[in-house]
Amino acid sequence: MKYVVLLPLFLLQMIVHAQSTNTLNSSKKEDDKLLLTIFLKHDQSMTLNEIEKIRTDQGFYENLPPEGVSVVNWFVVMGLGQVVVLELPASKLSAVNLAIERTAWKAFTTEMYATYNLYPIIEHKLKNKSKVTLDAKPSSKKEDDKLLLTIFLKHDQSMTLNEIEKIRTDKGFYKNLPPEGTSVVNWFVVMGLGQVVVLELPASKLSAVNLAIERTAWKAFTTEIYPTYNLYPILENKLKNKSKV
Numbered sequence: 001m002k003y004v005v006l007l008p009l010f011l012l013q014m015i016v017h018a019q020s021t022n023t024l025n026s027s028k029k030e031d032d033k034l035l036l037t038i039f040l041k042h043d044q045s046m047t048l049n050e051i052e053k054i055r056t057d058q059g060f061y062e063n064l065p066p067e068g069v070s071v072v073n074w075f076v077v078m079g080l081g082q083v084v085v086l087e088l089p090a091s092k093l094s095a096v097n098l099a100i101e102r103t104a105w106k107a108f109t110t111e112m113y114a115t116y117n118l119y120p121i122i123e124h125k126l127k128n129k130s131k132v133t134l135d136a137k138p139s140s141k142k143e144d145d146k147l148l149l150t151i152f153l154k155h156d157q158s159m160t161l162n163e164i165e166k167i168r169t170d171k172g173f174y175k176n177l178p179p180e181g182t183s184v185v186n187w188f189v190v191m192g193l194g195q196v197v198v199l200e201l202p203a204s205k206l207s208a209v210n211l212a213i214e215r216t217a218w219k220a221f222t223t224e225i226y227p228t229y230n231l232y233p234i235l236e237n238k239l240k241n242k243s244k245v
Helices: 002-031 048-058 090-103 119-125 161-171 203-216 232-238
Strands: 033-042 070-077 081-089 108-117 147-155 183-190 194-201 221-230
Touching: 033 090, 033 183, 048 090, 070 147, 070 183, 070 232, 081 090, 081 108, 090 108, 108 119, 119 183, 147 203, 161 203, 194 203, 194 221, 203 221, 221 232
Parallel strands: none
Antiparallel strands: 033 081, 033 108, 070 081, 070 221, 108 183, 147 194, 147 221, 183 194
16 A cells, blocks of 8 residues: 555656756756857958948848847957857857858858857956946947957967966966956957957057057967957847847
């Protein structure tokens, strides 16, 4: 008789455990997203109107980003082109690739890199921990008249990571970048390329950023610096999928 009573209880425990496991796995899967950095490099043999016509005719704005994918950033990096960072589940990787191939080619030459957010990992090392989130809409107020700067810190693979870290530490890299009065927008590792840092700063701090890079990043990295602006508020109304994180 006792087995008749215990069997339903055992089955009930198994069902509850299975549901809990499924919920946990489902939660993990939902949060298991990657970042993808896409370089859309302008073809200067065409005019902007010709490029825009190609994008419009090919359905660029209707298909990028695909459904289930969100924009993290969409910048113009002046002298380079557009740099888009998307957040997506791995299952959407092929959809993004197809959208790029079908709607961006000819208008741009493209490069794509797996990416992760380095800022939470190095934040404790930074003397200046100031970080900002860009407004969805650009402001016309004078006090908000700041510029964005994209800094490429490209790894020198002739050195080990420990050697690179020693150079940065000895030169005071983390104590001097970003300088006081400037803020981090993003600090990503773009795999296969290096670190990409976007800073927000008043124009008066431009020389301070440049000096910090020259004094503390050289030898550890080769560096490139580009003035940048936020393109997303300008083209948001053209996008079919306006999801942004």
